[in-house]
Amino acid sequence: MELSLSARSIGDRTVLEVGGEVDVYTAPTLREKIVSLVDGGARLIIVDLTHVEFLDSTGLGVLVGAMKRLRMVGGDFALVCDQEKILKIFRITGLDRVFTLHSTVEAATAGLAG
Amino acid sequence: MELSLSARSIGDRTVLEVGGEVDVYTAPTLREKIVSLVDGGARLIIVDLTHVEFLDSTGLGVLVGAMKRLRMVGGDFALVCDQEKILKIFRITGLDRVFTLHSTVEAATAGLAG
Amino acid sequence: MGTVRLAFSPAPAHVRTARLVGVAVARRAGVADAIIDEVRLAIGEACSRAVALHRRHSLSDLVEVELVAEAQFTVRVTDHAPVDTATIGAEGDPEHTDPFGLLLDTSGSNGGAADMTNVSDEDVAVGVSLTLLSGLVDDLAVIPGRDGVGTQVCMSWPAGRSR
Amino acid sequence: MGTVRLAFSPAPAHVRTARLVGVAVARRAGVADAIIDEVRLAIGEACSRAVALHRRHSLSDLVEVELVAEAQFTVRVTDHAPVDTATIGAEGDPEHTDPFGLLLDTSGSNGGAADMTNVSDEDVAVGVSLTLLSGLVDDLAVIPGRDGVGTQVCMSWPAGRSR
Numbered sequence: 179m180e181l182s183l184s185a186r187s188i189g190d191r192t193v194l195e196v197g198g199e200v201d202v203y204t205a206p207t208l209r210e211k212i213v214s215l216v217d218g219g220a221r222l223i224i225v226d227l228t229h230v231e232f233l234d235s236t237g238l239g240v241l242v243g244a245m246k247r248l249r250m251v252g253g254d255f256a257l258v259c260d261q262e263k264i265l266k267i268f269r270i271t272g273l274d275r276v277f278t279l280h281s282t283v284e285a286a287t288a289g290l291a292g
Numbered sequence: 293m294e295l296s297l298s299a300r301s302i303g304d305r306t307v308l309e310v311g312g313e314v315d316v317y318t319a320p321t322l323r324e325k326i327v328s329l330v331d332g333g334a335r336l337i338i339v340d341l342t343h344v345e346f347l348d349s350t351g352l353g354v355l356v357g358a359m360k361r362l363r364m365v366g367g368d369f370a371l372v373c374d375q376e377k378i379l380k381i382f383r384i385t386g387l388d389r390v391f392t393l394h395s396t397v398e399a400a401t402a403g404l405a406g
Numbered sequence: 407m408g409t410v411r412l413a414f415s416p417a418p419a420h421v422r423t424a425r426l427v428g429v430a431v432a433r434r435a436g437v438a439d440a441i442i443d444e445v446r447l448a449i450g451e452a453c454s455r456a457v458a459l460h461r462r463h464s465l466s467d468l469v470e471v472e473l474v475a476e477a478q479f480t481v482r483v484t485d486h487a488p489v490d491t492a493t494i495g496a497e498g499d500p501e502h503t504d505p506f507g508l509l510l511d512t513s514g515s516n517g518g519a520a521d522m523t524n525v526s527d528e529d530v531a532v533g534v535s536l537t538l539l540s541g542l543v544d545d546l547a548v549i550p551g552r553d554g555v556g557t558q559v560c561m562s563w564p565a566g567r568s569r
Numbered sequence: 570m571g572t573v574r575l576a577f578s579p580a581p582a583h584v585r586t587a588r589l590v591g592v593a594v595a596r597r598a599g600v601a602d603a604i605i606d607e608v609r610l611a612i613g614e615a616c617s618r619a620v621a622l623h624r625r626h627s628l629s630d631l632v633e634v635e636l637v638a639e640a641q642f643t644v645r646v647t648d649h650a651p652v653d654t655a656t657i658g659a660e661g662d663p664e665h666t667d668p669f670g671l672l673l674d675t676s677g678s679n680g681g682a683a684d685m686t687n688v689s690d691e692d693v694a695v696g697v698s699l700t701l702l703s704g705l706v707d708d709l710a711v712i713p714g715r716d717g718v719g720t721q722v723c724m725s726w727p728a729g730r731s732r
C-alpha cells in the first residue's frame with residue numbers, strides 16, 4: 179500500500195523500481211527521488227512500474243516531469259509496465275504516445291538511447 | 293474480515309469455531325447459527341473464539357443470548373478464548389464472571405457439565 | 407491533518423465503514439499502534455449504539471461522526487434519537503452496570519421463554535455498549551445533542567502528529 | 570444501504586481515506602468486482618482534483634463526497650473553489666486534451682529551465698485529471714456548485730443490490 183522505491187544501476191542505466199501506491203499523497207516522494215537521481219548524475223532512467231498497485235494523475239504528472247527533466251539535460255527516460263490496469267491509464271490520457279513503454283526491464287534497458 | 297462459522301461434534305459436545313469479525317453486521321448470522329444448532333438438538337455448545345479478530349457489544353449480546361437459550365433447555369455453554377484483546381472486552385463488561393472461559397477447546401470440552 | 411466527517415444511513419454495514427475510516431485517520435494522526443484496537447472498538451461501539459437508537463425510533467436520519475486530528479485524536483459520534491427514559495433505562499449508568507442483573511434476569515428463576523423475551527440480545531448489546539466504552543476510553547463524555555435531540559459520544563486519545 | 574457522506578480537510582492523505590470509503594461502500598452496494606479498480610481511481614481523481622483546487626485557492630473548507638447506494642452507485646464530489654477561467658484553462662476540455670500540447674511544451678524548443686517551470690507536475694496532473702475521469706467513467710457530469718461556487722463531479726456505476 180505504501181510507496182516503495184529502490185534504485186539500482188545496470189551499466190549507465192539507472193532502474194528505479196516503484197511499488198505500492200503512487201498518488202497525491204506519495205507522488206512528492208517519487209518526484210524527490212527522481213530529482214535526486216538526476217542531480218546525482220543519472221541520465222538514462224528506467225522507471226519500473228511492475229509492482230505499482232495504484233497510479234493516478236498526480237503520479238502521471240511526476241512521470242511527465244521526470245521525462246522533461248531528463249530531456250533538458252540530454253538524457254532519456256523509459257517506463258516498464260505490463261499491467262493492463264495501469265496501461266489503460268496511459269492510454270486514456272494519451273500518454274502512451276508520449277512515454278516509451280516497455281513490458282520488461284530488459285527491453286527498456288536495450289531500448290534507451292544511450 | 294468476514295465472519296466464518298464451522299461446527300463439529302466431539303462426542304455430545306458441539307464446537308462452533310468462529311473466525312473474523314463479530315459485529316453489528318455479522319452478529320445476526322452468528323445468532324441464527326447457534327439457534328439452528330440448538331434446534332437441531334445440540335445441548336452442550338462450545339463457541340471457539342480463537343480466530344475472532346473483532347468482537348463488539350452486539351457479539352457479546354448474541355453470546356449472552358446463546359447461554360440463556362441453552363440454560364432454558366437444560367444445556368450448557370462455554371467459550372474458548374486466549375487472545376488478550378478479546379479477553380479484555382469480557383473483563384471490562386464483567387462478562388468474564390458470567391461466561392465460562394477456557395483457553396483451549398480441550399479444557400472447555402472437559403469442563404462442560406454433560 | 408484537520409477534520410474528517412462521515413455521515414451514514416443507520417445501517418449495520420456502515421458501522422464497518424466508520425471503523426475503517428476512524429482507524430485510517432487515527433493512524434495518520436499518529437495514534438500509537440498499541441491503542442488502535444481500542445480506537446477501532448470504541449468507534450464501532452459508539453456507531454453501533456447510534457445505529458441501534460435510530461432503528462429503534464425508525465429514524466432514517468444519518469448518524470454523524472466527526473474525526474479531528476490535532477494534538478489529540480478526537481471522535482464525536484452524534485445520533486438524533488429522542489433522549490427518552492427508556493433509552494437511559496436500557497443503557498443504565500455506564501459506570502455501574504451489573505452484568506448479572508442486566509443479563510441474567512432468567513437465571514434465578516430457572517428461565518422460561520416468556521422471561522427470555524424480556525431482554526433481547528440487542529438490549530444486552532445496548533446495555534453493555536456504554537459500559538464497554540467507559541472501560542475502554544479514558545477520555546469519554548456522553549452529552550446531550552444540540553436542541554435537546556440525540557446524544558453525542560465524545561472520545562479522545564493522544565496523537566503523535568499534529569498535522 | 571442508503572447514503573454515506575464524507576467531508577475532509579483538503580489534505581492529500583484524506584484522498585486515501587475517500588478511496589477507502591468509496592470502495593467499501595461500492596462493494597457493499599454490489600458494484601461488480603471487475604470495475605472496482607475504476608471506481609477507486611475515479612473517486613481518487615475527483616478528490617485529488619478538489620484538494621488541489623482548494624489548496625491553490627488557500628481554502629481550508631472541507632471537500633465533500635456523497636455516496637448513494639441504490640440501483641446505481643452514485644458518487645458526488647464537491648469542491649468550493651471559485652470557478653475561474655484559469656482553472657478551466659488548465660483543465661481544458663476533458664474530451665479533447667492534447668497530451669503533446671499540454672505536456673510537452675518544451676519538447677519542440679529543445680527545452681530550457683524557463684520553459685519547464687511554465688507547466689508544473691501539478692498542472693499536468695490537474696490537466697489530465699478530467700481526461701482520465703471522462704475516459705474511465707461512462708456516466709460522468711461536471712456541474713457548477715450551488716450558488717455558482719465550486720464544482721461538483723457526479724459519477725455513477727451500476728450496482729447489484731439496492732439495499
Ligand SMILES: Nc1ncnc2c1ncn2[C@@H]1O[C@H](COP(=O)(O)OP(=O)(O)O)[C@@H](O)[C@H]1O
Binds near residue numbers: 471472574
Ligand atoms: N459528521 C458530519 N458528517 C456529515 N455532515 C455533517 C456532520 N456533522 C454535521 N454535518 C452536517 O453539517 C451541517 C452543519 O453542521 P454544523 O456542525 O451545525 O455546522 P458547522 O460545524 O459548520 O457550524 C448539518 O446540516 C449537518 O447535517
Ligand SMILES: Nc1ncnc2c1ncn2[C@@H]1O[C@H](COP(=O)(O)OP(=O)(O)O)[C@@H](O)[C@H]1O
Binds near residue numbers: 411412413575633634
Ligand atoms: N458530503 C458531506 N459530508 C459532510 N457534510 C456535508 C456533506 N454534504 C453536505 N454537507 C453539509 O451538510 C450541510 C447541509 O448540506 P445540504 O446538502 O445543503 O443539506 P441537505 O442535503 O440536507 O439539504 C452543509 O452545511 C454541508 O456542509
